[in-house]
Amino acid sequence: MSELSVNGRARIVELPEIREDERGAMAVAVCGEQVPFVVRRSFIIFDVPAGITRGKHAHHRCEQFLICMAGALDLEATDANGTASFQLLGPTQGLYVPTLTWLSIKPAEAGTVVLVLASDDYDKADYIRDWPSFEALIAGGCR
């Protein structure tokens, strides 16, 4: 977990939108402001067939920040306090996902493109892919 981290649950973060003139719009995600970690890795999820749910895992250490770049995205996040549902509809908001949060994502439109900013390099051992193990972890207060 990065030193910029804050505790808390998965939550929608509004990104400042700048429309200075007729040349279009910009949404901004600054590390230490909207994104509570320094980004070590980015990945983009695309070409997801209709009806498919992805994610379905949690992380011990890696925090994530999801932005829906095109289309729309339904999300469900479960932590020790319960389950919350979210929807991301465009590039002016993100979902911050803390550690020990089981996340599922499902595109709500064809052509949905999702950016994931991550606080850590890829580490297979950081993934919790088994729901009973995750339940046991959060039940044990291992936050």
Add this chain to the structure above:
Amino acid sequence: MSELSVNGRARIVELPEIREDERGAMAVAVCGEQVPFVVRRSFIIFDVPAGITRGKHAHHRCEQFLICMAGALDLEATDANGTASFQLLGPTQGLYVPTLTWLSIKPAEAGTVVLVLASDDYDKADYIRDWPSFEALIAGGCR
């Protein structure tokens, strides 16, 4: 300029594409690998009207990495060695833009969405927005 930086000119970087199964695709941009800096700031450019060119500035210190998330993007980069043109057609490639590189971008399709990963926080003084000043800088070998 970040300690991960490498010298060189603006260049297309292919992003590894992962298609493990029928659940869609993922493109990966790791800091220190495809992206030669740690990301301090991200911004998204969208809703750019047809025919509009954006950018048209260079940076003293900030490096950038552009990914076209939706649509298609034409780019033109000028440094001390001349001008090069590029096109980004989807999320499996990026354009690395070093310091002292004058960049112009122009969406080639309606609905184009562009992610910019940046090595530095926003600093107004870091922008070179005046072409004669930029020409003088690169002519002086101030790279």
